[in-house]
Structure formats: C-alpha cells, structure tokens
Amino acid sequence: MEKNRLEAFSDGVLAIIITIMVLELHVPHPTDQRLHPNEFIDLKPLLPVFLTYVLSFIYLGIYWNNHHHLVKAAQKVNAAMMWANLHLLFWLSLFPFVTGWMGENHFTTAPTALYGVVMFMAAIAYFILQSVIIAQHGRGSKLAMSIGRDFKGKFSPVMYAAAVAAAFFRPWISCGLYVLVALMWLIPDRRIERALD
Amino acid sequence: MEKNRLEAFSDGVLAIIITIMVLELHVPHPTDQRLHPNEFIDLKPLLPVFLTYVLSFIYLGIYWNNHHHLVKAAQKVNAAMMWANLHLLFWLSLFPFVTGWMGENHFTTAPTALYGVVMFMAAIAYFILQSVIIAQHGRGSKLAMSIGRDFKGKFSPVMYAAAVAAAFFRPWISCGLYVLVALMWLIPDRRIERALD
Amino acid sequence: MEKNRLEAFSDGVLAIIITIMVLELHVPHPTDQRLHPNEFIDLKPLLPVFLTYVLSFIYLGIYWNNHHHLVKAAQKVNAAMMWANLHLLFWLSLFPFVTGWMGENHFTTAPTALYGVVMFMAAIAYFILQSVIIAQHGRGSKLAMSIGRDFKGKFSPVMYAAAVAAAFFRPWISCGLYVLVALMWLIPDRRIERALD
Amino acid sequence: MEKNRLEAFSDGVLAIIITIMVLELHVPHPTDQRLHPNEFIDLKPLLPVFLTYVLSFIYLGIYWNNHHHLVKAAQKVNAAMMWANLHLLFWLSLFPFVTGWMGENHFTTAPTALYGVVMFMAAIAYFILQSVIIAQHGRGSKLAMSIGRDFKGKFSPVMYAAAVAAAFFRPWISCGLYVLVALMWLIPDRRIERALD
Numbered sequence: 039m040e041k042n043r044l045e046a047f048s049d050g051v052l053a054i055i056i057t058i059m060v061l062e063l064h065v066p067h068p069t070d071q072r073l074h075p076n077e078f079i080d081l082k083p084l085l086p087v088f089l090t091y092v093l094s095f096i097y098l099g100i101y102w103n104n105h106h107h108l109v110k111a112a113q114k115v116n117a118a119m120m121w122a123n124l125h126l127l128f129w130l131s132l133f134p135f136v137t138g139w140m141g142e143n144h145f146t147t148a149p150t151a152l153y154g155v156v157m158f159m160a161a162i163a164y165f166i167l168q169s170v171i172i173a174q175h176g177r178g179s180k181l182a183m184s185i186g187r188d189f190k191g192k193f194s195p196v197m198y199a200a201a202v203a204a205a206f207f208r209p210w211i212s213c214g215l216y217v218l219v220a221l222m223w224l225i226p227d228r229r230i231e232r233a234l235d
Numbered sequence: 236m237e238k239n240r241l242e243a244f245s246d247g248v249l250a251i252i253i254t255i256m257v258l259e260l261h262v263p264h265p266t267d268q269r270l271h272p273n274e275f276i277d278l279k280p281l282l283p284v285f286l287t288y289v290l291s292f293i294y295l296g297i298y299w300n301n302h303h304h305l306v307k308a309a310q311k312v313n314a315a316m317m318w319a320n321l322h323l324l325f326w327l328s329l330f331p332f333v334t335g336w337m338g339e340n341h342f343t344t345a346p347t348a349l350y351g352v353v354m355f356m357a358a359i360a361y362f363i364l365q366s367v368i369i370a371q372h373g374r375g376s377k378l379a380m381s382i383g384r385d386f387k388g389k390f391s392p393v394m395y396a397a398a399v400a401a402a403f404f405r406p407w408i409s410c411g412l413y414v415l416v417a418l419m420w421l422i423p424d425r426r427i428e429r430a431l432d
Numbered sequence: 433m434e435k436n437r438l439e440a441f442s443d444g445v446l447a448i449i450i451t452i453m454v455l456e457l458h459v460p461h462p463t464d465q466r467l468h469p470n471e472f473i474d475l476k477p478l479l480p481v482f483l484t485y486v487l488s489f490i491y492l493g494i495y496w497n498n499h500h501h502l503v504k505a506a507q508k509v510n511a512a513m514m515w516a517n518l519h520l521l522f523w524l525s526l527f528p529f530v531t532g533w534m535g536e537n538h539f540t541t542a543p544t545a546l547y548g549v550v551m552f553m554a555a556i557a558y559f560i561l562q563s564v565i566i567a568q569h570g571r572g573s574k575l576a577m578s579i580g581r582d583f584k585g586k587f588s589p590v591m592y593a594a595a596v597a598a599a600f601f602r603p604w605i606s607c608g609l610y611v612l613v614a615l616m617w618l619i620p621d622r623r624i625e626r627a628l629d
Numbered sequence: 630m631e632k633n634r635l636e637a638f639s640d641g642v643l644a645i646i647i648t649i650m651v652l653e654l655h656v657p658h659p660t661d662q663r664l665h666p667n668e669f670i671d672l673k674p675l676l677p678v679f680l681t682y683v684l685s686f687i688y689l690g691i692y693w694n695n696h697h698h699l700v701k702a703a704q705k706v707n708a709a710m711m712w713a714n715l716h717l718l719f720w721l722s723l724f725p726f727v728t729g730w731m732g733e734n735h736f737t738t739a740p741t742a743l744y745g746v747v748m749f750m751a752a753i754a755y756f757i758l759q760s761v762i763i764a765q766h767g768r769g770s771k772l773a774m775s776i777g778r779d780f781k782g783k784f785s786p787v788m789y790a791a792a793v794a795a796a797f798f799r800p801w802i803s804c805g806l807y808v809l810v811a812l813m814w815l816i817p818d819r820r821i822e823r824a825l826d
Binding site: 056 | 631637638641645652653708711712715719723725726729730734737738740743
C-alpha cells in the first residue's frame with residue numbers, strides 16, 4: 039500500500055474538517071428582535087464561537103503538521119497503520135461538533151468538558167498511530183530516536199484529562215489549559231522541552 | 236487515462252462524504268423547553284445519530300481501504316472503469332442521508348431498511364467495479380487470483396438484503412447484521428475466510 | 433505552471449460540488465403534521481430532489497471525465513487556461529443551487545429554466561477552455577484533431593437553450609432534453625456521432 | 630518537509646472554501662408569504678449574495694493562482710513557512726462568513742467593513758508568507774527578483790483599509806474598491822504596473 043494515497047486521503051479529511059468548522063460560525067439571521075442583524079453588535083454572540091474556532095484551527099494545524107512528519111518518516115503502510123490513521127481522523131472529525139457546542143454555550147461545564155474528552159481521545163489516537171509506526175520500524179530506528187521520549191505527546195493527554203476535570207469546577211481553567219497545550223506545541227521543539235525538563 | 240487522477244478524485248469524494256456525515260450531528264440549539272442546551276442530557280437525543288455515524292465511518296473506511304487495493308492492482312483505466320467508479324461513489328454519497336435519517340429516527344423500520352438498501356447497492360456497485368477491472372486484466376491475471384472466490388464480497392450483499400427484510404419485523408436485527416458485516420471486514424482476511432468455509 | 437496542481441484543484445472542487453449537492457437532500461425533520469417522519473411516505477417529497485440529484489451527478493461525472501481528457505492533452509498551463517478553468521468551475525459550482533431549487537419545486541417553469549441557463553453557461557465555459565487549450569497547441573496539433581468537429585460540444589448548448597425556452601411552455605420537455613443530452617454523452621463517442629451525422 | 634503535501638493541503642482547503650461559499654446561496658424555502666417560491670422574483674433577494682459570491686470567487690481564484698506561483702518558486706518548506714501558510718488559510722476560511730453576511734445585508738456599513746477587514750488580514754498574511762519564503766532564499770535570489778517591488782501586493786492592503794474606512798460613510802465606495810483591486814489583479818501584470826508607475 040502506497041504512503042502517497044494515505045497522505046492524500048488524510049490531507050483531504052483534515053482540510054475538510056478545518057473548513058467545515060467555519061460553518062458553525064452562522065451568519066446572523068433576522069429574528070423578531072433584530073429584523074436586520076447588520077451591526078457589529080450582532081456579531082457579539084458569535085465571539086465565543088470565533089475564539090473556539092481559532093483554537094480548534096490551531097490544533098488541527100498542529101495535528102496536520104505532526105501527522106505530516108510522522109507519515110513522512112514511515113517507510114511502508116500496512117493495515118494496522120491505515121486503521122490507526124482512520125481512528126485518529128474519526129476523533130478529529132468530531133472537532134466541528136465540539137467546537138460549535140462549546141462556542142455556542144459560552145464555555146459552560148458540559149461543552150467544555152466534552153471538548154477536552156475529544157482532545158484527549160485524539161491525542162491517544164495519535165499516540166497509537168505513532169506506536170504502530172514505531173513498532174513497524176523497530177525501537178532502534180531513526181524514527182523512534184527522532185521521536186525520543188516524546189514529552190509533549192505524553193504530557194498533552196494528562197493536561198486534557200485535567201481540563202476535563204476542571205470543567206466541573208471552573209470551566210475557564212479548562213480553556214486556559216487548552217490554550218496552554220496549543221502554545222506548547224506551537225513554540226519550537228527543543229527549547230520548551232529543556233525548559234520543562 | 237491515468238490511474239492517478241481517478242484515485243485523487245475518489246479520495247476527495249470519500250474524504251468529503253466521511254466528513255460531511257458529521258454535519259448530521261447537529262449542535263443542540265435552544266428550544267422553548269431548553270433555552271440553554273448545555274448539559275450532557277442535551278446530547279442524549281444525539282446518541283443514535285452518533286452510533287450510526289460511527290458505523291458509517293467504519294464502512295466508508297473499509298470501502299476506502301478496499302478501493303485503494305483494487306485500483307492499485309489495476310494497470311490501466313478505461314471509460315467503463317471510470318463510470319463503474321462513479322456509480323460506486325454515487326451510492327456512497329447517499330451515506331450521509333441514510334445515516335442521518337436512521338440516527339434521527341432511532342432505528343425504526345423504514346430508515347433502517349433504507350440504510351440497508353443503500354449498503355446493498357454500494358456493495359453491488361463495488362462488485363461491478365471489481366468485475367470491470369478483472370475483465371480488463373483477464374481471469375488468469377494476478378489480480379483475479381488475489382481476489383479469489385471473494386467470499387466476503389458475495390456474502391455481504393446477501394446479509395444486507397436479509398437486514399432490509401428484517402427491518403420490517405425487528406429493526407434491531409438489521410442493526411446487528413450491519414455491525415456484523417462491518418466486523419467481518421475489519422478482522423484480517425484469511426482467518427475469517429477459513430473459519431467461515 | 434504545472435498541470436499537476438491545476439488538475440488537483442479541479443478534482444477537489446468537482447469532488448466537493450458533487451458531494452455537497454447531496455446536502456440538498458434534507459433528512460425529513462419533524463413538523464406539526466408529522467412528529468416522527470420515519471415512514472417511506474415521508475421520502476415522497478424528496479423524490480424530485482433525488483431525481484435531479486442523479487441527473488446532476490451524471491452531468492458532473494461527464495464534466496470530470498471530459499475535463500480529465502482535455503487537461504491531459506494539454507502540454508503546458510498558462511494564465512488564460514487557468515482562468516478559463518476557474519470560469520468553468522464557477523458555473524459548475526452553481527449546480528447544487530439549481531439542483532436544489534428545481535428539485536424542491538417539482539420541475540416548475542423558473543427553476544427548470546434556470547437549471548438550463550447554468551447548464552448552458554457551463555457548456556460555453558467548457559468550450560472556451562477547450563478553445564484556449566487548442567489555441568495554445570495550434571489547429572494542426574494532435575489535440576485539435578482528436579477533438580475534431582466537436583459535434584457534441586456544439587450541439588449541447590443548442591439543446592440547453594431549447595430546454596430553457598421550452599420551460600416556459602412545457603417544463604417536462606426541458607427535463608426530457610436534459611436527460612437526452614446526458615445520454616448522448618454517456619453513450620460511447622463514435623457511434624452516436626456517425627448516427628447523428 | 631516536502632512542498633508536495635503543503636500544496637495538496639492548501640489546494641484542498643482553497644477548493645473547499647470556494648465551494649462552501651455557494652452554500653450561503655440558500656435555495657428559497659417556503660414562507661407564509663410565499664408558499665411556492667418558484668418564480669424568478671423569488672431569486673431577487675439572492676442577487677446581492679450572488680454578486681458577493683462572484684467577487685469572493687474571483688478573489689479566491691487570484692489567491693490560488695498567486696499561491697501556486699509563490700510555493701512553486703520555494704525550494705524547501707520549513708516550519709515558519711508552514712505556519713505562515715496556515716495563517717493565510719485561516720483568513721481565507723472566513724471568506725464564506727463575510728461573503729454571506731455582506732450579501733444578505735445588501736452592502737450595509739458593518740458587513741461591508743468586515744469584508745474589508747478580512748481582505749486586509751488575508752493580504753497581510755500573504756505578504757508574511759511571501760516574506761518568509763524570500764527570507765529563506767535570500768534577497769538576491771531569483772524568487773526575490775521575480776517578485777520585485779511588489780507594487781500590487783503593497784497597494785492592495787492600502788485599498789482594503791481605505792474601503793473599510795469608506796464603509797462608514799458610503800458603503801458603495803467600498804464595494805467599488807473591492808471590485809477595482811480584483812480587476813487590478815486580473816489584468817496581466819506588466820502593463821498595469823507600468824501604467825500605475
């Protein structure tokens with residue numbers, strides 16, 4: 039099985055997920071209170087949805103970037119890898135839903151927790167895909183060594199789990215954690231790993 | 236005609252179908268009864284849609300995987316193959332509709348039967364595509380031999396037909412059959428074929 | 433400019449158009465009259481939309497197929513070709529809208545005429561793209577000769593124009609013409625050209 | 630990191646954005662006033678949305694075209710370029726929203742200004758991507774020289790800013806400026822640069 043088509047399919051799904059999310063940003067439609075919702079004030083209720091969209095966009099960007107490096111390093115594609123990849127895409131495909139629910143409900147408990155659950159599952163799915171690829175190449179392979187101890191990959195799900203728990207007390211802490219993890223991935227690799235060590 | 240672009244187009248359509256299905260999972264919107272649908276309980280009506288989504292996602296994953304192997308084996312692309320491929324994509328494009336209808340109506344008779352009809356037609360369309368490719372390469376070709384007696388490919392439509400019939404008596408039997416066929420395809424090839432022989 | 437990316441972009445847009453059209457096939461939602469729209473009878477109002485979907489799907493398949501052959505024959509890509517291609521994609525992108533409007537209004541005059549207008553414009557846009565590519569290669573080129581007198585390409589817009597006119601008297605004649613032109617393209621080339629000569 | 634996949638992902642996102650925009654062109658649905666919205670008159674309220682769609686379609690076509698040339702010229706892909714590219718895609722992904730809002734509200738102040746803001750941000754994002762790629766290749770590189778003084782690239786954001794300001798007094802001036810900038814990009818390069826110098 040050629041890597042080529044696995045990449046093309048994943049690119050397609052990720053590109054669609056990232057773009058479909060923007061559909062949750064509904065153009066304000068006329069209501070009885072606002073016959074012509076054409077002022078900046080009419081966008082105010084959309085602000086939380088927009089902020090969540092930005093956050094999810096960054097996360098999907100990070101996933102696309104990491105996925106790219108990971109699959110590039112893989113030398114061949116087998117069935118396990120194919121299904122591990124589909125499993126990851128499944129959890130990522132739920133991003134538009136949780137993004138919309140969290141944004142529309144202004145970061146209240148349940149939606150904020152669910153967002154974390156999907157983040158957690160996606161992180162686990164990525165970890166599985168990575169393990170499948172490493173297993174295929176051997177622990178001593180160049181790929182395995184380049185991933186190394188994988189601090190970020192192991193730390194992220196812990197943070198997501200903490201965020202899910204925090205949502206039941208202070209949802210804004212969860213949101214803070216989501217932003218923090220995103221920043222951790224955005225800042226170039228080595229320095230942060232050293233700093234956090 | 237180059238195989239390359241047939242694959243790219245099919246990948247695109249499959250990626251979009253698989254992702255568009257998630258739009259049937261509507262973010263719960265305020266109603267008169269629930270002004271702020273932001274509790275986990277508000278997701279309860281979505282559970283059947285979610286389960287159907289998971290099932291359809293797996294089916295589309297199986298189709299993508301098999302399609303990949305099949306087209307990879309083909310040496311050239313002709314008009315018959317192109318139209319057989321579009322015919323398959325047509326039936327797969329109805330997945331989001333039947334997924335949404337079955338999920339929203341909690342697996343009642345008509346939607347469950349229609350789901351099976353579309354599954355049946357997609358299976359037939361895949362069989363036609365496969366036959367067109369085999370015909371092109373000859374019955375003694377490596378491709379024809381690797382497909383072999385094609386137990387799963389012939390057994391699946393029978394199961395779908397049975398599921399359509401069962402929907403008029405016990406829709407849950409139909410759902411069980413859909414899950415069973417999916418599992419049959421997920422479990423690696425040889426063992427199950429031997430077991431079922 | 434590489435042909436490669438023009439093809440990839442066109443494939444992407446066509447794949448999305450063909451798949452987005454299915455969103456016009458709305459899952460029947462509860463109304464005051466039908467609290468649980470889960471019978472086959474509830475699909476009856478969708479039948480015209482479904483039939484229009486099938487027709488548009490076939491047309492887009494024909495366009496994809498022809499587009500593929502045309503671009504494959506082109507040796508280089510220039511700005512004129514790029515914009516002629518985008519112009520074609522623009523008219524094709526209106527297919528979901530006209531498909532939905534014609535289907536939902538059961539083939540009444542205005543929607544049926546508008547469907548023909550968009551078909552007509554897409555045919556003209558294809559003709560322009562083809563002319564741009566031929567101009568680039570010269571009238572004596574292999575490409576120009578393989579296209580030949582282009583009977584179908586010139587006959588189709590005439591038929592669409594006739595269908596638009598017919599819509600104001602007998603919309604069913606228009607629908608018949610749309611089906612006829614689709615069949616003309618589906619049936620393999622040489623025989624029909626000879627028959628019609 | 631291979632350029633190949635960056636291009637494929639960008640093509641995918643652009644193709645989806647360009648096609649998803651057409652969903653803002655809602656098929657007219659029955660209301661109490663119009664039980665059967667099947668006359669040409671029922672399309673009248675859609676005209677501004679349609680015109681905005683045409684404008685945005687042309688802009689996305691220009692971006693796709695320029696993006697293609699720019700990335701083609703790049704010799705390697707690094708993390709900075711990847712994120713600069715995602716940043717550009719982010720602003721472009723807001724096109725369907727601002728297109729819908731401006732179109733549905735008939736070019737009133739706030740939507741017309743917001744359209745300009747997103748245009749402005751996309752132009753800046755493109756400029757950043759271009760600078761990142763030039764920095765990577767060196768100021769004396771062939772790429773840097775081919776881009777030259779980049780009159781259009783610097784003039785466009787100024788025009789967008791002017792359009793945003795104009796929206797608060799005469800929104801039609803803003804619309805005129807949007808059309809003007811699009812024309813400036815559509816007309817082949819050298820002549821207009823000379824004319825404007």
